Every structure is written in structure tokens, then in C-alpha cells.
Amino acid sequence: MRAGRKEGPPVAVTIKDVAKRANVAASTVSRVIANSSKISPGTARRVREAITELDYNPNYHARSLVKNTTNTIGIVMPRSAQSTFQNPFFPEVIRGITSEIHDKDIGMYLSTGQTEDEIYNEVVKMVVESRVDGIILLYSQENDRIMPFLLEKNFPFVLIGRPSAQLDQISYVNNDNVKAGGMLTEYLLLLNHKKIGFIGGNENSMVTKDHLEGYSNALAKRAVPFREEYVVYREEIKEGGQEAAIELMSLSSPPTAIIAADDMMAFGVLRMIQDMNKKVPDDVSIVSFNNFMLSELSTPPLTTVDIHIFDLGARAAESLVDLMYSGNKDIQHTIVPHHLVKRESCTVWN
Known part of the structure; x- marks a missing residue:
């Protein structure tokens, strides 16, 4: 040298x-x-x-400076985050999202709006003030203002759920909720139930509409009349299930089986049925959606549809990262499978 x-x-x-x-x-x-x-x-x-x-190490911070990015994604929750986090769906779907973004040094920005207007204004700030590089929407409903705004701004976003319109312009990750609603109804029909109550969540949400469509399709297939009085809607979680159970069981001809919007609502139904000195499933069969961990521990253990919540979040994050950073602008529609988990909250009706 x-x-x-x-x-x-x-x-x-x-x-x-x-x-x-x-x-x-x-x-x-x-x-x-x-x-x-x-x-x-x-x-x-x-x-x-x-x-x-080559021992290549991507410099995410430098890349963010060069590309004027934040390495942060926005997570848009339904209104009232406090009650939202009482529902195990949202922590689990966020766990799925973080499983995909953690190793990429991507952070999260959670919306906290208590009303639809507050949520919309928060999303506008996320986009206009460049707080995030992309957005995952955790819900979908009719007459939503957020998705049209994001489309107008050509801003990367992925929906967990089904959009009410413009399917060809929106990337989404979803279950086949029409099929899931039909499967639960068909299962109860096969157990000889003809009087089946349906407790939906938000009446304007697309998942509620899809579950109801599956329910009505299955009834029609078996020539069982659709009865308006058997369909009720509640946005509250456990309390909504209790109120809905009272409304349905006070009918002159109450249902012998009930489909609840999710497991948390079903727990409220179970509690109220027991308070009425009736037994599940001997007097009323109960089924629901989501397969939360607690559904196996309820009394009796709850029959439910496993929609693979973690996978919904993980696939949505994967799709969004692809849209944000890879240069791939192709619209992606991903359907996560579901399956029925039979437990002890249903029986044959004699």
C-alpha cells in the first residue's frame, strides 16, 4: 500500500x-x-x-425523504372509537395489519372521530397535510363521503369490506358475506327451524346488507316466508343484543332461532334469553359471525362463522403497501374464506 x-x-x-x-x-x-x-x-x-x-439494507428513512413520504398509514375506524375497541374485531384486524407493516418500519395513524363528520374531516387532514402515505378503511356504508374523496385525490387506499359502488376503482379485502349469511340461515333451516330472527348491525353498512341478502335468499330457496318483524337492527354491541332479544322474543310468534350480527351481540342475546328463564339451545338456537376467542367460552359455546379477521387485516396491509411503494396501481379484490364453527348453541327444532 x-x-x-x-x-x-x-x-x-x-x-x-x-x-x-x-x-x-x-x-x-x-x-x-x-x-x-x-x-x-x-x-x-x-x-x-x-x-x-450484496448485504443490501433498504434505508426506509432516506427513501421517505427522497420520495416525500411518511412511512405511515392511516387506519380509519367507525365512529366512536371507544365503543369500537370494545369489539374484538378491531384489535384483531389491527393485529393483522401490524403483522405486515412492522418489519417495513411503517407506522400507523388511527382516526379518533366520534361522528361521521369528524371522521371525514380527519381523513381530509391526513391527505391534504400529507400525514400518511395510504389509508385502510375498516368499514363501508352507503352514502359514504370518504371513498369518493380519496378517489378524487387519487390517494392510495384499501377497504376492508365491500364498497357500495365503483367496485372497479376500489381495492378491497372482504369475505363473501352474502354466502356467509346464507350459510348460517341454511344451517338453521336444516335443523328444522322456520322462524329465524335476524339481528343486523348498522342498517346502512354493507356487511349488514350482505348478511341480510344471504338470509333472505336462503329462506326463499326453502320457500320459508320472509317476515319483516323478525329483522331488527342495533348498532350497540352487547346492549344492542339484549334489546333485540327482548323485541324478538316479545312477538306473538317469537323466533325459535336467532342470527346475531357478531359474537359480542350474540353474548347479549344469550344473557337476555337466560334472564327470560329460557334455555339455549333447547328453547332458542343462536348463531353469529366472527368467531372471537370468547365464543368458545360462552355458556353454551357459540356456533359462529370464522371470517379470519387477522387475515383480513394482513391482506389489506399487503395490498396497501403494494399500492403505495411498488408502483403497482392495479385494483385488487381479495376474498378471504370463511367457515362454520359448530358448537353447542344450536339444536334440532321439533
Whole structure:
């Protein structure tokens, strides 16, 4: 070595170096880093091998400065976050979201609005003030103002649920809720129930509408009359289930089975039925949706539809990261499967 020669700093490996080593485009490397499902397993493996060989470390902070990004996503909750977090659906779906974004150093910004106007204004600020790079909406209802605003601004977002319109313009992750509602109804019909009550959540929410459609379709298929008095709506969780049970069981011809909007509402129904000195399932069968952990521990254990809440969140986050950072602008529609979990809250009606 020549006297006085100084070793320079190591040359940083760039994404272009990785792309050259793996013989792919730089955008493909970005997608692999973002864990995009659009990349074939073989290509992803080749890119990851190149990343390891070159000891490439993505500098997320530098990338955010260059691209004027925040490395933060907005999570838009239904109104009244306090009551929302009483429902295990939302912590679980957020757990799924964080499973996808944690290793990417992406943070979350949760909405806290108590009214629809407050939520809308908060979303406007997220976008206009560049607080987030993309948004996940955790609910969908008719006459919603948020999705049209995000479409107008061409802002990346993914919906967990089904949009009421503009399906071809909106990326979403959902269950087949019409099929799920029909499956529960069909199950009760096979148990010889003809008087089946339906307790929906928010009447304007798309998941309630889809469950009701599945319910009515299954009744029609078996030539069982649809009775308006058997359909009630409650937005509250446990208290709503109790009130709905009173309304249904006070009918002159009460239902012999009840479908509840989710497990938490079903717990309220169970409690009220027991307070009426009736037994589940001997006097009334009860089924619901979501398969929360507590549904297995209720008395009796609850028959419910497992909608794989964690997967809904994880797939939504994966789709949003793809939209935000990979350059892929393709609209993505993902359907997460569901299945019936039979427990002890139903019996054959004689």
C-alpha cells in the first residue's frame, strides 16, 4: 500500500445493484421488499438471495425523504372509537395489519372521530397535510363521503369490506358475506327451524346488507316466508343484543332461532334469553359471525362463522403497501374464506 493512502468509505449498495445481480427491474426489487404477492416465488427468492449476497439494507428513512413520504398509514375506524375497541374485531384486524407493516418500519395513524363528520374531516387532514402515505378503511356504508374523496385525490387506499359502488376503482379485502349469511340461515333451516330472527348491525353498512341478502335468499330457496318483524337492527354491541332479544322474543310468534350480527351481540342475546328463564339451545338456537376467542367460552359455546379477521387485516396491509411503494396501481379484490364453527348453541327444532 502506498504511503499516505487512505481507504475511502465503503460504497453503499443500491437497489439498482440488487436488480442487476438478480437480473430484474428495480421496481421488482421494491415489490419483493414490500412482500408483494404479485411477484412469483422464484423471482422473489432470486431477489432475496441477491439482497443477502450484496448485504443490501433498504434505508426506509432516506427513501421517505427522497420520495416525500411518511412511512405511515392511516387506519380509519367507525365512529366512536371507544365503543369500537370494545369489539374484538378491531384489535384483531389491527393485529393483522401490524403483522405486515412492522418489519417495513411503517407506522400507523388511527382516526379518533366520534361522528361521521369528524371522521371525514380527519381523513381530509391526513391527505391534504400529507400525514400518511395510504389509508385502510375498516368499514363501508352507503352514502359514504370518504371513498369518493380519496378517489378524487387519487390517494392510495384499501377497504376492508365491500364498497357500495365503483367496485372497479376500489381495492378491497372482504369475505363473501352474502354466502356467509346464507350459510348460517341454511344451517338453521336444516335443523328444522322456520322462524329465524335476524339481528343486523348498522342498517346502512354493507356487511349488514350482505348478511341480510344471504338470509333472505336462503329462506326463499326453502320457500320459508320472509317476515319483516323478525329483522331488527342495533348498532350497540352487547346492549344492542339484549334489546333485540327482548323485541324478538316479545312477538306473538317469537323466533325459535336467532342470527346475531357478531359474537359480542350474540353474548347479549344469550344473557337476555337466560334472564327470560329460557334455555339455549333447547328453547332458542343462536348463531353469529366472527368467531372471537370468547365464543368458545360462552355458556353454551357459540356456533359462529370464522371470517379470519387477522387475515383480513394482513391482506389489506399487503395490498396497501403494494399500492403505495411498488408502483403497482392495479385494483385488487381479495376474498378471504370463511367457515362454520359448530358448537353447542344450536339444536334440532321439533
